[in-house]
Amino acid sequence: MASGNSVAAAATTRLGFDEDAYLATYPDVLVSIETREFEAAQDHYERHGRREGRVTAEAYIQALGLLPKGVTAADGAVMDLDTIVVSEGGTVLVVGWTDDREAALHSVSIFASGEHAWHTTSFSRVRRGDVEGALQAAPGHLFGYWVVAQLAPGLDCTRPWSVRTRLANGRFAQKDLRPRTVSDADMRGTILGYFAAADLYGNRQVESVAAFETGIGAALVDLNRRVVNHVTAGAWASYYGPAGGACIGSIIVCLFGKPEFLFVQCALFSAAPRAREYEYIFVSNSPELTETLVKEARICGQIYGLRIVLVCLPDNAGFGAANNAAARFARSNRLLITNPDVFPRDNGWAQRHADIVDGAPAAQTKLFGAPLYYDDGSLMHHGMYFEVDAGISVRPDGIATRPMYRTEHYGKGAPVWSRQFICPRPVPAITGAFMSADRDWYETLGGFTEDYLFGHYEDADLSLKSLSRGVPVWVQDLPLWHMEGKGSVRRAAHEGGILVNRWLFSRQWGDFIAAELNGPNPSCALLALPSDTPILQPAA
Amino acid sequence: MSQTQIAAAPGADTAKLRVLLVSLFHPELVRGGAQQMCYEIYEELKQDPAVDVTLLASVDNTYPALFKAGACITGFDNHDDQFLFLMQDYDYWWHKTSATRSIDAFAEFLRTVRPDVVHFHHFLTFGIDLLSLTRAVLPDARIVFTFHEFMAICAADGHMVRRTDKSLCTNASSVRCHQCFPERSPEQFLMRRMWMQRHLGHVDAFTCPSRFMLAFYERWGLPAGKLHHVTNGQRRYGMPQDPPEGAKTRFGFFGQMVDNKGIHILLRAVRLLRAQGFTGFTVEINGENLRYASEAIRSEIETFLADEAELPLEDQIVFHNGGYHIDTLPARMARVDWCIVPSTWWEIFGLVISEAWMFGKPVIGSDRGGPGERIRHEVDGLQFALGDVRALADTIRRAATEEGLWERLRANLPAPPSRHDMTQQYLELYRAQPGEPRA
Numbered sequence: 001m002a003s004g005n006s007v008a009a010a011a012t013t014r015l016g017f018d019e020d021a022y023l024a025t026y027p028d029v030l031v032s033i034e035t036r037e038f039e040a041a042q043d044h045y046e047r048h049g050r051r052e053g054r055v056t057a058e059a060y061i062q063a064l065g066l067l068p069k070g071v072t073a074a075d076g077a078v079m080d081l082d083t084i085v086v087s088e089g090g091t092v093l094v095v096g097w098t099d100d101r102e103a104a105l106h107s108v109s110i111f112a113s114g115e116h117a118w119h120t121t122s123f124s125r126v127r128r129g130d131v132e133g134a135l136q137a138a139p140g141h142l143f144g145y146w147v148v149a150q151l152a153p154g155l156d157c158t159r160p161w162s163v164r165t166r167l168a169n170g171r172f173a174q175k176d177l178r179p180r181t182v183s184d185a186d187m188r189g190t191i192l193g194y195f196a197a198a199d200l201y202g203n204r205q206v207e208s209v210a211a212f213e214t215g216i217g218a219a220l221v222d223l224n225r226r227v228v229n230h231v232t233a234g235a236w237a238s239y240y241g242p243a244g245g246a247c248i249g250s251i252i253v254c255l256f257g258k259p260e261f262l263f264v265q266c267a268l269f270s271a272a273p274r275a276r277e278y279e280y281i282f283v284s285n286s287p288e289l290t291e292t293l294v295k296e297a298r299i300c301g302q303i304y305g306l307r308i309v310l311v312c313l314p315d316n317a318g319f320g321a322a323n324n325a326a327a328r329f330a331r332s333n334r335l336l337i338t339n340p341d342v343f344p345r346d347n348g349w350a351q352r353h354a355d356i357v358d359g360a361p362a363a364q365t366k367l368f369g370a371p372l373y374y375d376d377g378s379l380m381h382h383g384m385y386f387e388v389d390a391g392i393s394v395r396p397d398g399i400a401t402r403p404m405y406r407t408e409h410y411g412k413g414a415p416v417w418s419r420q421f422i423c424p425r426p427v428p429a430i431t432g433a434f435m436s437a438d439r440d441w442y443e444t445l446g447g448f449t450e451d452y453l454f455g456h457y458e459d460a461d462l463s464l465k466s467l468s469r470g471v472p473v474w475v476q477d478l479p480l481w482h483m484e485g486k487g488s489v490r491r492a493a494h495e496g497g498i499l500v501n502r503w504l505f506s507r508q509w510g511d512f513i514a515a516e517l518n519g520p521n522p523s524c525a526l527l528a529l530p531s532d533t534p535i536l537q538p539a540a
Numbered sequence: 541m542s543q544t545q546i547a548a549a550p551g552a553d554t555a556k557l558r559v560l561l562v563s564l565f566h567p568e569l570v571r572g573g574a575q576q577m578c579y580e581i582y583e584e585l586k587q588d589p590a591v592d593v594t595l596l597a598s599v600d601n602t603y604p605a606l607f608k609a610g611a612c613i614t615g616f617d618n619h620d621d622q623f624l625f626l627m628q629d630y631d632y633w634w635h636k637t638s639a640t641r642s643i644d645a646f647a648e649f650l651r652t653v654r655p656d657v658v659h660f661h662h663f664l665t666f667g668i669d670l671l672s673l674t675r676a677v678l679p680d681a682r683i684v685f686t687f688h689e690f691m692a693i694c695a696a697d698g699h700m701v702r703r704t705d706k707s708l709c710t711n712a713s714s715v716r717c718h719q720c721f722p723e724r725s726p727e728q729f730l731m732r733r734m735w736m737q738r739h740l741g742h743v744d745a746f747t748c749p750s751r752f753m754l755a756f757y758e759r760w761g762l763p764a765g766k767l768h769h770v771t772n773g774q775r776r777y778g779m780p781q782d783p784p785e786g787a788k789t790r791f792g793f794f795g796q797m798v799d800n801k802g803i804h805i806l807l808r809a810v811r812l813l814r815a816q817g818f819t820g821f822t823v824e825i826n827g828e829n830l831r832y833a834s835e836a837i838r839s840e841i842e843t844f845l846a847d848e849a850e851l852p853l854e855d856q857i858v859f860h861n862g863g864y865h866i867d868t869l870p871a872r873m874a875r876v877d878w879c880i881v882p883s884t885w886w887e888i889f890g891l892v893i894s895e896a897w898m899f900g901k902p903v904i905g906s907d908r909g910g911p912g913e914r915i916r917h918e919v920d921g922l923q924f925a926l927g928d929v930r931a932l933a934d935t936i937r938r939a940a941t942e943e944g945l946w947e948r949l950r951a952n953l954p955a956p957p958s959r960h961d962m963t964q965q966y967l968e969l970y971r972a973q974p975g976e977p978r979a
Contacts, residue, residue: 263634263669267735267739268734268735292638295638295639299638299669302673303672303673303676304672304676305676375727375729376715483727483731486727
């Protein structure tokens with residue numbers, strides 16, 4: 001399914017041949033041409049210059065206009081290089097530090113095996129306590145830097161690469177290090193894990209947005225797209241239980257890390273009359289669970305008589321992409337996106353869902369959610385709204401502010417009898433823990449946007465895609481349990497992914513939210529409750 | 541078994557009631573109350589010409605030699621109607637197997653035996669979801685389930701003893717269970733409850749050997765109309781023994797030497813009485829499996845018994861006789877006047893109480909659970925406050941010294957529940973129509 005968002009590529013420049021800069025930097029080449037030793041500057045570059053590494057010379061890079069004007073000097077800059085990690089798709093992560101207290105870090109150049117070169121100003125800074133200690137520097141300065149850039153696939157990683165950092169005063173230093181190679185998926189985890197653990201001054205949320213704005217965020221989204229496309233292309237499906245026949249809905253459950261939810265959900269959903277009129281599609285983002293899930297799906301098909309489709313992915317595609325992949329295997333025109341930790345509160349769910357789809361106005365069922373309840377019986381979710389906070393980050397060098405968008409749940413923690421929260425109504429967004437979607441509408445919206453990393457914000461994004469096309473999401477009367485946060489495992493990389501997603505979501509929807517959707521009572525006219533909708537009062 | 545073997549067993553009489561008993565373990569392989577009771581029913585039904593009975597008993601890896609290669613169900617020791625279910629890939633949290641072949645084999649076994657009634661004695665080692673499988677394979681069969689403790693309700697081995705303070709628990713809830721298992725969230729206990737109840741929902745009739753259990757399961761959410769009290773019955777393998785002359789100062793403990801059987805309470809009571817200078821009594825310990833006790837309790841018991849053995853014979857009060865079997869029970873019972881059941885948990889039924897009555901021995905027992913329900917205080921036995929060492933010590937002293945007490949209690953001892961009566965009650969349940977209340 002197509003990606004919905006477009007994120008600008010990172011500001012990284014490949015250093016190649018430029019005739020003017022080449023001749024300006026190397027007058028000997030001009031002489032050679034005049035003496036007809038070479039026909040043109042490019043002839044020289046192809047025959048000698050590339051091998052001699054002339055495009056990596058600081059003077060040449062300056063001639064390209066990529067450096068600050070003034071002198072360049074290969075001494076006086078102090079730096080070190082911690083790691084270079086390169087993925088099979090050509091994404092590179094460089095981590096190092098430089099002492100730029102006198103003049104700020106200006107740019108970083110990466111020379112791959114002396115033949116290919118890139119120059120970037122897309123780097124972010126982190127605190128390095130170890131460097132502070134080594135330099136006996138007082139806290140307050142960010143010595144660390146890290147670069148995420150998209151280079152080219154298939155680079156030679158058997159020989160050391162060089163990384164040159166340069167300061168705004170023209171001084172530079174260079175270090176060599178042999179890169180470590182990983183898969184694209186591992187690179188995604190490495191970068192996010194690194195960022196999740198990075199030490200920053202100020203507010204982490206605000207500072208992460210600043211980091212992603214340098215181009216790192218765009219590079220991560222590009223990398224993620226590549227991973228997701230590769231992973232979903234490798235989907236493998238197997239079928240269990242009764243075959244054939246029409247079904248009125250396709251329950252899609254994305255599993256990650258916890259196989260037991262497959263059989264618990266099958267057991268609990270199957271108890272309802274008409275439960276067998278639905279199909280149950282489990283999509284796994286945990287390849288290590290494949291054998292276990294195959295066994296469990298087979299057992300469940302036999303015990304519960306459910307039609308089960310198990311879609312196994314070769315790696316973690318993330319919530320949105322996995323659900324999109326699973327949707328392609330659905331036989332019905334109704335998709336019920338369901339978290340593994342969601343269960344029916346009673347055995348009437350199948351009939352009630354069918355009644356809603358058949359009986360409610362079509363506009364109210366194109367995409368709808370359900371009241372979700374905590375295990376303690378109180379309400380967990382009855383739709384979501386957005387809040388805009390003024391994110392404040394107090395840095396050593398000043399105070400930065402940035403609008404920060406967050407989602408909140410209507411009625412969270414409300415008593416079960418508080419019926420004012422649970423009458424059907426349109427809301428700004430619904431949680432991905434349970435979404436019932438008309439398949440055509442889902443596909444019209446492009447399904448879940450696959451730019452989001454792992455999980456978080458895809459549900460709000462899908463809701464807003466619908467709303468922005470004139471169809472608000474609704475919450476209908478279909479009570480379900482939600483063991484929030486218990487259905488999957490969370491790893492360090494996921495924390496980094498949430499930060500990226502928040503940045504991405506804010507870029508995409510920040511203006512819309514600020515204009516029409518801010519707060520629990522948004523001004524958006526589409527969200528006004530139809531006048532004939534009864535407002536139920538709390539039970540006496 | 542082959543995949544095609546789905547017809548009724550050769551020679552099966554379709555006019556008979558076909559009963560499949562599903563037993564946690566086989567009593568010849570692993571001792572225990574649940575399997576003993578199941579086997580009692582099996583033996584009684586064998587004598588009923590109107591019934592065809594089959595026993596399927598589980599076995600775990602304590603008998604690896606019985607695990608024939610590639611098999612999930614096998615025969616047992618050349619008994620035509622006894623089979624072993626070879627437990628594999630068992631998940632002790634969800635109580636299910638992940639072995640697809642075991643599932644296939646169980647389903648095929650059901651199709652082969654085609655029972656009218658499937659009577660489960662526990663789900664442990666089989667999996668609670670086999671109830672749902674049974675209903676899927678045999679939509680019209682009557683499913684009866686006997687609870688032998690509270691494992692469906694309580695993840696703490698079904699004992700309903702709080703792991704926080706060892707107190708008896710009367711009400712499982714997500715938060716209370718989380719307190720016993722801090723590493724598991726409250727949500728997991730709601731899921732566990734829904735999972736258990738989902739499968740138990742296929743059962744037509746539940747039975748409990750003690751009445752107090754019914755309230756637990758009803759409060760937990762099972763329909764009261766499906767809950768029945770069927771007391772555990774046994775064949776008679778002993779008769780009241782002639783009492784010795786004089787004071788009745790010989791006390792006996794019969795059972796597993798694990799924490800919740802309360803043997804440490806008994807030993808502490810002995811220590812207390814000895815410290816008080818009262819030594820005119822003996823205690824015979826008949827039991828084994830001390831290795832399954834907690835480290836602290838095991839150490840306490842071992843130290844006590846070792847110290848006791850160091851004393852001159854004439855000063856010894858406690859004697860450890862080791863484990864016993866039914867065949868040796870008459871001799872062991874002949875050496876005591878009283879039986880003590882000092883259990884520190886609910887002690888669901890207390891088969892040893894029935895055995896004591898069988899041999900004409902009044903019982904001194906805890907005042908809760910099965911002993912509390914079955915022993916009539918001051919009528920046919922004596923109760924003491926559960927876990928109360930001083931109360932037990934006082935009771936022992938009184939029992940050993942009060943003239944005429946033993947004789948009075950013995951005269952009122954009830955007959956132990958019989959196997960025949962128990963089986964007749966089960967047959968009523970087997971033959972009841974769905975939704976029909978028990979006569």
